[in-house]
Amino acid sequence: MKHLEHTRALVSQEVAAKLKGLGATFLLALIAGCSGGGADTVDNPVTALPPDTGYNGPPPATADVQAFKLNVWDNLSPSNRCGACHVVGGTGVGAFVRNDDINLAYEEANTIVDLTDPAESLMVTRVASGHNCWLGSNDACADIMTTWITNWAGDALGEGGRAIELEAPIITDVGNSRNFPVDSGLFASTVHPVLTQYCADCHSGSAQIPQTPYFADPDPDAAYEAARPKIDLNEPSNSRFVLRLRNEFHNCWSDCQANANEMQTQVEAFANQVPLTEIDPSLLVSKALTLYGGTAASGGNRFENSQIALWEFKTGQGTVAFDTSGVEPGINLTISGDDIEWFGGFGLNVKSGKAQGSTASSKKLHDMITSTGEYTVEAWVVPGNVNQEDVPIISYSAGNTARNFTLGQTLYQYDFFNRSSVTDGNGQPQTTTDANDEDLQATLQHVVATFDPVNGRTVYVNGVFTDDVDGLGGGTLNDWDDTFAFVIGNEVSGDRQWEGIFRLVAVHNRALTQEQITQNFDAGVGEKFFLLFSVADWVTSVPEPYVLFEVSQFDSYSYLFNEPHFISLDPTADTSGVPIQAMRIGVNGAESDVGQAYKNLDMTTDSLNNTDFGEPLSSLGTVVALEKGPELDEFFLTFEVIGSGTNVRTEPAPLIPPPPPDGDAVPAIGVRTFDEINATMSTVTGVSTQHPDVVTTYSLVRQQLPTIETIDGFSSSHQIAIAQMAIEYCNALVEDNGLRGSYFPGFNFTGTVAASFTPTGRDQLIDPLLDNVFGIGLTTQPDPVEAKTELNNLIDRLTACGGSCANDRTETVAKAVCSAAIGSAGMLVQ
């Protein structure tokens, strides 16, 4: 406890000193980790294997000196690190790793560390700048050293919160840029011809199946309006028209690269004729900032007391992802594969490949986890899709059949394998999140898999327990194999490819509690900055007025702008009474076309709403496209109303697209559809649609009958169904003595075919059918004379029995004639 108190005292002194010297700097103390009351009892972490340092000097005088020794001195004193120079008589300035007296080394070290902000320690910044880093990445050395110093500072940061100093940025006016001319002439002579030649089959209002946006419309004005969001005049190669061809292979007309070049050439021809102009002078703009011109806000507040491995993927280049946990030995992952690359805003994008540690360094996991019997695998990941099945995301294994643990994916589910006394050597049966819950989504997720001997395996997604209970309970880890390797993105055997993005991976040798998981989820991932956009040009009633945004690189293609506040850096200022309307985000001299989540903002500030960051303007975040990269992209804000400035804009009415060209002529006639056929047959025969036989047959063939009137779609299967219906209706008609008597007056159904099918009898049978089916005197129906001839021919064929016709042959022939009539086009066509 003395160590902790001492650290707190140090922090308090640092804060007090900074407060005194702040001047125009406004200090915000974030108390995110402060929960009040006494400290909870927590498990003692096993955070490092005890190194043999060979120290023989006097013992540490205080607990804080002991903490310095354990966390910093033991890690830096070896001769392959700082111990080669920074010792008594060494060539380095400051003997902070002297090995004769740890207390004197402690005094030296205190002059080059900043326990309130370890990352700003001289010890860290020197290494970060390339001073004798012992790894292949200066950033990785700096991160590890930051971790060691942070550990020395103990939980002071977590308990007391991290101080973020918002410093007034350098005032920079918004730069010049190319803006779209009002007239479409330049577009019409450069880009438009390419679009109309290659894209008009779809992206034109006159296309057969038009698809918006209509940037290839024959009308250049209409096309220009639709094309503008797809053209980047300041960076032609960044135009969507070009990227769609070059990177996304969208309907290339020959070779995608060549097509992209052709398109880019035309965009450049367009852009080169547009002069650089100052930003629209009518806009009410803030001052400008780049991402790195803001105040870094990332870091702290993660629960890392039991963290034994950490990969943040910050390097951004090379083939090694460093373990920056500071716990030796680092499991540095070697990146290999055909399609695996660094991801903007810290991360590793895996499409084909893996990142794997050595078995020797991976043994750290075995040793440190089996010593506690419990562990946690934590990750921020973006599954590439929800189609991949039975693939490992993070694995400590020997191949497809043997593993210590694996966090994997099956469609929308996370799988968690763990080798224990209650599972087999492959960690099976695994526990899996409920498929119906669809816990896994193809978006950035915080996933935590914990194991402990009591509860077994549990999975948390975005800080929430998935409610999937491990049916096997816990078990022991005695059977873990220390020859396995830690790997991400694939199995060590390389044949189970997972696709997705890693933003952070960590392993803890304790099962994190719900509170600790929530803490790490809330801490987020990636590098964040506070950007202060000066609005002093428009707000004169408040000293040092700014709009504050939390900004981060969201992925390789965009920035996240989050939770804007109105703030004055003068802590005594009253920020009330400032009207703010329609705030938009600008990038590189122009307002972004997409992502303007604050353009409906309409409020007047009131200091009563102030928080530590000033007054919230919105709780929303929005994503804005990345253009040139985080080093170069220059951001600014515009307003329609702010303070004394007003520039209310009215959106122009859209152009009315020209009418589409005339389509091909289509037949004026069609066919009856299923219910119509059924009802029509009922109408022309007098048989009810509810006749049992009709109902049975209709239910059988209903969906086989035509469903649309289009005559072009009529097929033989339709006719088969129609014939079945016709037979059923005619059967019902002829079998019903009363009905047939009134329908076919005079026809002898019981006579022989010779007696019944006399010329008169034939008329008595055929004429009522043709009258009912065709109607009378309609020139659009088949010629009744021709039809009657055909039906007579049918009768002739069916009665040619050679004197041996069955007794009921007359009825049968009558049904056939009836079916032929009512199943014909005379019934069907309308």
Place this chain on the structure above:
Amino acid sequence: MPCNDLAKALRRKGLAVVAFLFVAVPTAFAGSLEQAKRIHDRIAGVPPSDAVLLQMAADIDNGDAIGAAFRAMDNANFYNITLKNFAAPWTNRAESVFVPLNDYIATVIGMVRDDVPFNTLLSADIVYVGNGGPAYSVANNNHYQTMEDNGTDLSTALTQTTQSSVNGLPSAATAGIMTTRGAAEAFFVAGTNRAMFRFTMLNHMCHDMEQVRDVTRAPDRIRQDVSRSPGGDSRIFLNNCVGCHSGMDALAGAFAFYNFDEETETFSYSPAAVDSKYFNNDANFAFGFRTGDDSWTNYWRQGPNSLLGWDPNLPGSGNGAKSLGQEMANSDAFAECQVTKVFRNMCFRDPTDTADRNQVAAMVASFQNSGYRMKQVFAEAATYCMGD
């Protein structure tokens, strides 16, 4: 009643032989008889009796083709077949016509029959029920299924009542066919209730989401479940997702209190309590819009979708499905959609040339200026396509 041997044989193999003996040969010229026949065929789906045909022909000869069309609507099959199959595909996601009669379809039929202004289709406290059989229920479709099974004549059996009196919704929460059980079962089930908006747009404004995509609208109403970086690529969001969700999510907030429970098959409304489906996957983008009530706003009144012709006399925002239904059903797009659907139903084609488009424009004007009477639209379309 068994068929005889020949009939059986015909069923087995001789059907085609006897079934397409006669091919109709339409002539270029059609007289009033032929015109009357076509009007009746298209409107009622069945041929007219001789008497009706002659009466209709006489109407046409007297210069009253519209009157002839209305005479065809006296045939019950206009309601039992034409209108029933006209509306059935609107009531399910597969857009299938082979679905049982339900309260959505019955209400459309009844509103057309009774000349209820069709621009109240998405907002009125109205439903049509039959007489007899199982009573109307929010828990099943038995009432309508029985009518269908019995071959009930819908032209006479349906009577108008208020939804609120049969389904328990407050009158203010009713929104025409959108709050029928049939629609709820199809579009408020599971998911996020965006389906109700999408299919209402598709069926009653004739625009699917692809056609109203506009990436330049404010994304401040896009919910938290929409990933801003699907699969780690925010370009997908910025170039595609945002185009529909910015407008759609702002409008679909109107349905925040509705749900259809799959297990109980019951349609429910929970006033002042946003259904939990609005918070599905809310960690996908925690900084997105979190629905707090049933408010909606129409961002598509600006930009290219302003061409949908929103009613300038309406505020363009509100709370609940009823006011959203008014917003949609009083747009020009709604009227054009209804007219175009009827045109397609009567003429067997989409408007293809200038003459067709002018006809549709005239019918839209007539529809909007004459009380949104759908029978008039059917009559005008049928006579336009009755042949020369």
